[in-house]
Amino acid sequence: MSKQYKYKQAKITEEFIDVDDEIQNSTQQTGYAWEEEYKRSWDVLQEDEDGSLKRTVENLQHRKRKRLFRDTATIRRGIIRHMFLIVDLSEAMMEKDLRPSRLDLTLLYAEQFILEYFDQNPISQLGIIVTKGGYAEKLSDLTEILIIMGSLTTCDPGDIYDTIDNLVNENIRVSVVGLAAEVQICKLMCKKTKGTYGVVLNEAHFKDLLFEIIPPPPVSATQNKAELVIMGFPSSVTDASPSLCACHSKPTIGGFICARCHSKICDLPTDCPVCELTLVSSPHLARSYHHLFPINNFVEVPWNNSVSSTHCFSCQIPFPPLLGVRGGAVPIENSGRYKCNKCHQHFCIDCDVFVHEVIHNCPGCLATTH
Structure with a gap:
């Protein structure tokens, strides 16, 4: 190889290969994973005076457990929905980046989604379409579409942009849950049809994205017309x-x-x-009506305002003891109390989630006599 050819090759490499300096520097500083020191994650566990790990576990649960704060504004929603669930059955669904595989996890969550969908929307309709080999068969006309997509490519018989325009003209809302990476055409389709688009990070995030579609979406300005249904x-x-x-x-x-x-x-x-x-x-x-007037989110009660309650109003499970009466070396960061701003009753975090996800009625407000 001549010197002139080597010079041209080095010049081309500098011009067309853009190396991220931050990633390169971080790699040089940290080194390989097997060269790092042990992090000794077990040192986080601390025993109290009785030798129990209960308080440490409670702190970890309050940090990691997701509080579901929903939009409780009174807006107009459609209580009768007509949705298609489209499931990708291409070869990309056999990938095992989601355990046990994309397909197995999708079928599991799809079954749970259907049960929860009809539980919260009992007078709505749901159709299922599977896509494989470039073919899909539609059985009925519905007005909402949810796609679970594992592939990074689409198979379109015509112009996909014309299809998106037809969806917009027919007021069909499209939402997509991607299992691989963000696809620009899917993002554009969801944006134009007023749907939602999300890419799965892990198994738990997959379920969160899927179940966010269950509550009815707000009615758009073009559909803001009252219609009587017999x-x-x-x-x-x-x-x-x-x-x-x-x-x-x-x-x-x-x-x-x-x-x-x-x-x-x-x-x-x-x-x-x-x-x-x-x-x-x-x-x-009544089950479909609760979406129109959702319960307000419960407010976390700080330690200085938690003197009046010792047990959960709903399940009667004792709350964590107050700062002045509990011992041990491990303090509890969260009081474990969540208050309804209407009835001012205190609830535990399990009852908080159960009230907002299942019964959609506050036990304290129902028990209050006006």
């Missing part, structure tokens, strides 16, 4: 002898009678197969 509240019946239901054409003993055409159906909520009337029960409607 619903029927059927009565439950128990027949003396089996009779055919209108939904499955099978003989059943119990069921519900449509309020309009008096056809017999098996379960609620559903659309009457004869007159197409939306049939629900009052608990289903």
Whole structure:
């Protein structure tokens, strides 16, 4: 190799290879992982006067446990949703960066998502589409799409930008949960359709991104139009002898009678197969209604204001003892008390999460007599 060729090669390397100085310097300073010292993470564990690690564990739980602060503003939301769940089944889903694999974890969380979706949105509809080999089959027309995508490429039969424009014109909201890395076209699609886009960091973050789609999104300005929906509240019946239901054409003993055409159906909520009337029960409607008026987030109570409470108002589990009456070498950073600003009752962190995620009603406010 001549000297002239070596000079040109070095010049090309300097011009076209941009080395990050910070990363290079940090690598030189820290060295390899096996050259670093032990961090002795077990030294964080400290025993109290009784030789127990309970207080240390409580401190670690309060640091790491995620408090769910939701948007509790009273805004208009749609309580009847029509969503598609699109699952990527390409070869990229066989990667094992998420344990046990992207596909196995997606199927597990998708099953939990569907159960939670219908639990919080019982009068809504959900369709499922799987994509593989460049094909996808749609069974019904819905107005919201959630995509779980493991691939970094798309297979588009036409212009993807025309497809995005059609989604915007049809007021279809698209949200994407990416399992690999950020894809620019997915980010653009979610931005234009007023959806959400997130890339998974780990298994727990995957579930958080997926379950954030469960509450109904706010109604956009273009859809800010009130529409009346006719619903029927059927009565439950128990027949003396089996009779055919209108939904499955099978003989059943119990069921519900449509309020309009008096056809017999098996379960609620559903659309009457004869007159197409939306049939629900009052608990289903109330379950969807709580999204419109969510409970305010509980406020963490500092130590100096926690004298009045010794037990959780809901589950009656004792709170951590106050500063002046507890001993031991390990102080508890958090008082473990969370207050409702309406009824001023104190709750533990487990009841706080249970109230805001499951029952959507404050026990203290319900118990207060006005």
